[in-house]
Amino acid sequence: MNKSELIKTLAEQKELHTDDAAKIVNAFIDSIKDSLKTGERVEIRGFGSFKLKEYEGYTGRNPKTGEVVDVHPKKLPFFRPGKELKEYLNK
Amino acid sequence: MNKTLTKAEIVDAIYEQVDMNRAEIKSHVESLLEIMKESIKKDHALLISGFGKFEAYDKKARKGRNPQTSKSITLPPRKVVVFRLSRKFRSELNGNSE
Numbered sequence: 244m245n246k247s248e249l250i251k252t253l254a255e256q257k258e259l260h261t262d263d264a265a266k267i268v269n270a271f272i273d274s275i276k277d278s279l280k281t282g283e284r285v286e287i288r289g290f291g292s293f294k295l296k297e298y299e300g301y302t303g304r305n306p307k308t309g310e311v312v313d314v315h316p317k318k319l320p321f322f323r324p325g326k327e328l329k330e331y332l333n334k
Numbered sequence: 335m336n337k338t339l340t341k342a343e344i345v346d347a348i349y350e351q352v353d354m355n356r357a358e359i360k361s362h363v364e365s366l367l368e369i370m371k372e373s374i375k376k377d378h379a380l381l382i383s384g385f386g387k388f389e390a391y392d393k394k395a396r397k398g399r400n401p402q403t404s405k406s407i408t409l410p411p412r413k414v415v416v417f418r419l420s421r422k423f424r425s426e427l428n429g430n431s432e
Contacts, residue, residue, distance in 0.1 A: 274347035322417030
């Protein structure tokens with residue numbers, strides 16, 4: 244499923260106008276993204292939590308050419324599925 | 335300790351943008367999460383453009399050990415979920431420096 248199918252399914256299930264369902268889904272995703280961008284943790288009970296991990300930069304090597312490259316420091320979100328989601332998937 | 339965004343605050347954020355009351359929004363958010371869970375289970379993947387992809391994959395059974403009693407046990411096969419972030423969101427998080 245992708246985002247537009249998610250919007251369509253929500254609209255059908257809750258008898259919403261597609262535009263309203265789209266606004267809800269987009270605002271939902273944006274609020275999670277905005278929090279992660281400011282370094283905030285996100286915790287959605289029953290689904291899972293997101294935490295931003297910061298990685299330091301380092302000097303690496305391109306394994307193919309042996310060339311030295313600088314790997315910049317980076318921030319990547321890490322998702323931890325909640326108990327309910329894990330149980331649901333394995334049910 | 336950092337602040338944490340919770341479901342209640344997500345509902346508030348949506349409330350600022352849609353003309354509905356909080357109770358309605360809360361109910362829609364719960365439904366949305368259910369749909370997301372079902373999709374991850376059924377399709378093994380949920381792709382949200384500009385954000386990332388949730389992927390479910392199967393892990394085989396393996397032998398493990400109870401670290402407390404050091405008894406050998408067989409861990410059953412199970413499904414796990416991983417989140418892979420989109421390129422767009424990755425560059426947004428990292429100030430487009432890549």
